[in-house]
Amino acid sequence: MLGSVTKGERRGTRNLRIVFGWLLFFVTSSVAVAGMPPAGSFDNAACISCHEQQDSALVKAWQISAHAKDKPVANCISCHGNSHNRAASKARRDKTCINCHGGYKSPVVHSYAYSKHGLILRIEKNKWDWTQPLAHANYRTPGCAYCHMHAGGHNVSAMIRDPDLLKENGKQIKSIKDATRQVCQDCHAPRYISRLFDNGEKMLEIARMKVREARDLLLQAKKQYTAKELEPAEKRYQEMQSVYLKNVYLGIAHQSPDYQWWYGQPALDGDLLRIKGAINELGRIKNVNLSQQAQCAR
Structure with a gap:
């Protein structure tokens, strides 16, 4: 009958569907396997060689960062481990950074750990995905990596100022503010961020003063007293310069009141007063000696 299908034709169609189904399964399985990261243990050279082909910009960002330039080098293995097993998750956790940056007692870690951000992270981190x-x-x-490797960026130096905080590099500061704003605006309003930036610059300038x-006091004193006297x-x-000014900067950058104040501004005040006192004492001793010499000469 016209339009009817024989039993043999139906069987052939069914077999064709089965063959096509298996073919589709093998193709999709192969694609899935091809998209999976390779298993095994890797060294840093292997990581760079592969990832330069996958994302050359990421590798270049790491190469210009302090992680690549400073000694010891913080390479792929340092942060991600030597396999793809939870490699990204490991690098996102603060403990990966803290272990390398001196532990909780180092100022750069301590200033963040006791900020509002840091305290929330320490309380809730085990509940996060x-x-x-x-x-x-x-x-x-935000933890260490959220700010310094925001959106997977690998130039951790993008938001770090020149170690000599007495320098005022306007171009560098603008670049740092732009990079920082990209992070902060994930959670905060632009006006709030701008106010924090302004307050921070004023606070840092007070510390610089x-x-x-x-x-300047020491430069003047060197004209009258020996290096040993002024030691x-x-x-x-x-x-x-090396501790308390840096503490103020860390307090501003990490929004840590303890470092803005107790370990920062008051510590600077104390040392400035002690320097003034030491120089005044040298002047008093000098005047006493001159007076005694004058009396002996009579």
């Missing part, structure tokens, strides 16, 4: 990308406010509060005053005051000045 660390497989989420470092963007779009996926985490209630104290260090400059101490420097205690000089040590105080070096401490102001």
